[in-house]
Amino acid sequence: MDGDADRLAERIAGEIALSDDPGGTLRKWRTDFEISQTDLAAELDVSPSVISDYEGGRRDPGIGVVRRTVAALIAIDRERGGRHVRRSARVRSAGFDRAIVHDLREYAARMRTETYFDRLGVTPVTDPSGGVAGHTVIDSIEAITRLSSEEFYRLYGRSTTRAMIFTNVTRGESPLVAIRVVSPTPDAVILHGIDSDEVWEHAADLARIDGYALGVSDAPLEEFLDRLAEIE
Incomplete structure (x- = not known):
């Protein structure tokens, strides 16, 4: 090995x-x-x-x-x-436990958020404008309960021009409030494991105020991670 x-x-x-x-x-x-x-x-x-x-x-x-x-x-x-x-090595090199961070990666080129959502099968909750150049996939409960504010900031990797993808969510309230506390904000946030009918009622308003595109996906996690792996 x-x-x-x-x-x-x-x-x-x-x-x-x-x-x-x-x-x-x-x-x-x-x-x-x-x-x-x-x-x-x-x-x-x-x-x-x-x-x-x-x-x-x-x-x-x-x-x-x-x-x-x-x-x-x-x-x-x-x-x-x-x-x-490879996924585990990326997370380890960034200094995180994979129980908290499922994956963290930068892309070779920036992609329009609308195209990005389409490729991942993400349903937009707000207008998917802007672009992303990387992603971080986070277990929302583990991150909120175990990470300090400095560690939370490191989830952005090299750039905030990325999608912060939160798994293990019920409505999205906790991760979206956490993003408000830690600045700067990412260009896109995806709540994984719920559909658009289950999103916290204030989620869209917060996304618009803080200036990021918000989307949801209820695809199985490994299937979703496989779709992410296809983006270069």
Whole structure:
């Protein structure tokens, strides 16, 4: 494995080994990597029922099993292009825990916000004017409860000309209020996991006052992240 893969493998193995529910943690990482029980079982040369037993707590995954399983996850990801390893490396290099930041990236060129929303399948809540040149995907609850104001500012990466994408939202009230507290503001905000009927009633007004384009998406998170990965 290369350096980024090695570091990620160590992190996953450590998290599983120290977990009160190692099977559940193994399942979390497998699903994070978008790998089915069948594909993981094939890589490990075992039956899918064995994977199910480990994840369900019916078998105890010893350190040898954990190491082989983590290596299999990394190997499958590499065969599929290494998307998850690269994403994790970007987040780590920015100094964030992936439980807080799912992805952070700059683009080669600025894209019109209207085109950006169209490519991502985002429904505009306000006029999608302006442009974006990068994105940060954040778990809204984790960010608000765990990040300091200085750390929140670092979510902007190299530029505020970006989309701040908040996952794990119910109406969008908390992340939009947090953006008001930390300046400057991004050029676009996307609330992920809700549709336009569920948006906080004051969200559009705040977006217009603070000058960013606001949109929503209820696509599955991994599908949404895959769409982001296609933007260069």
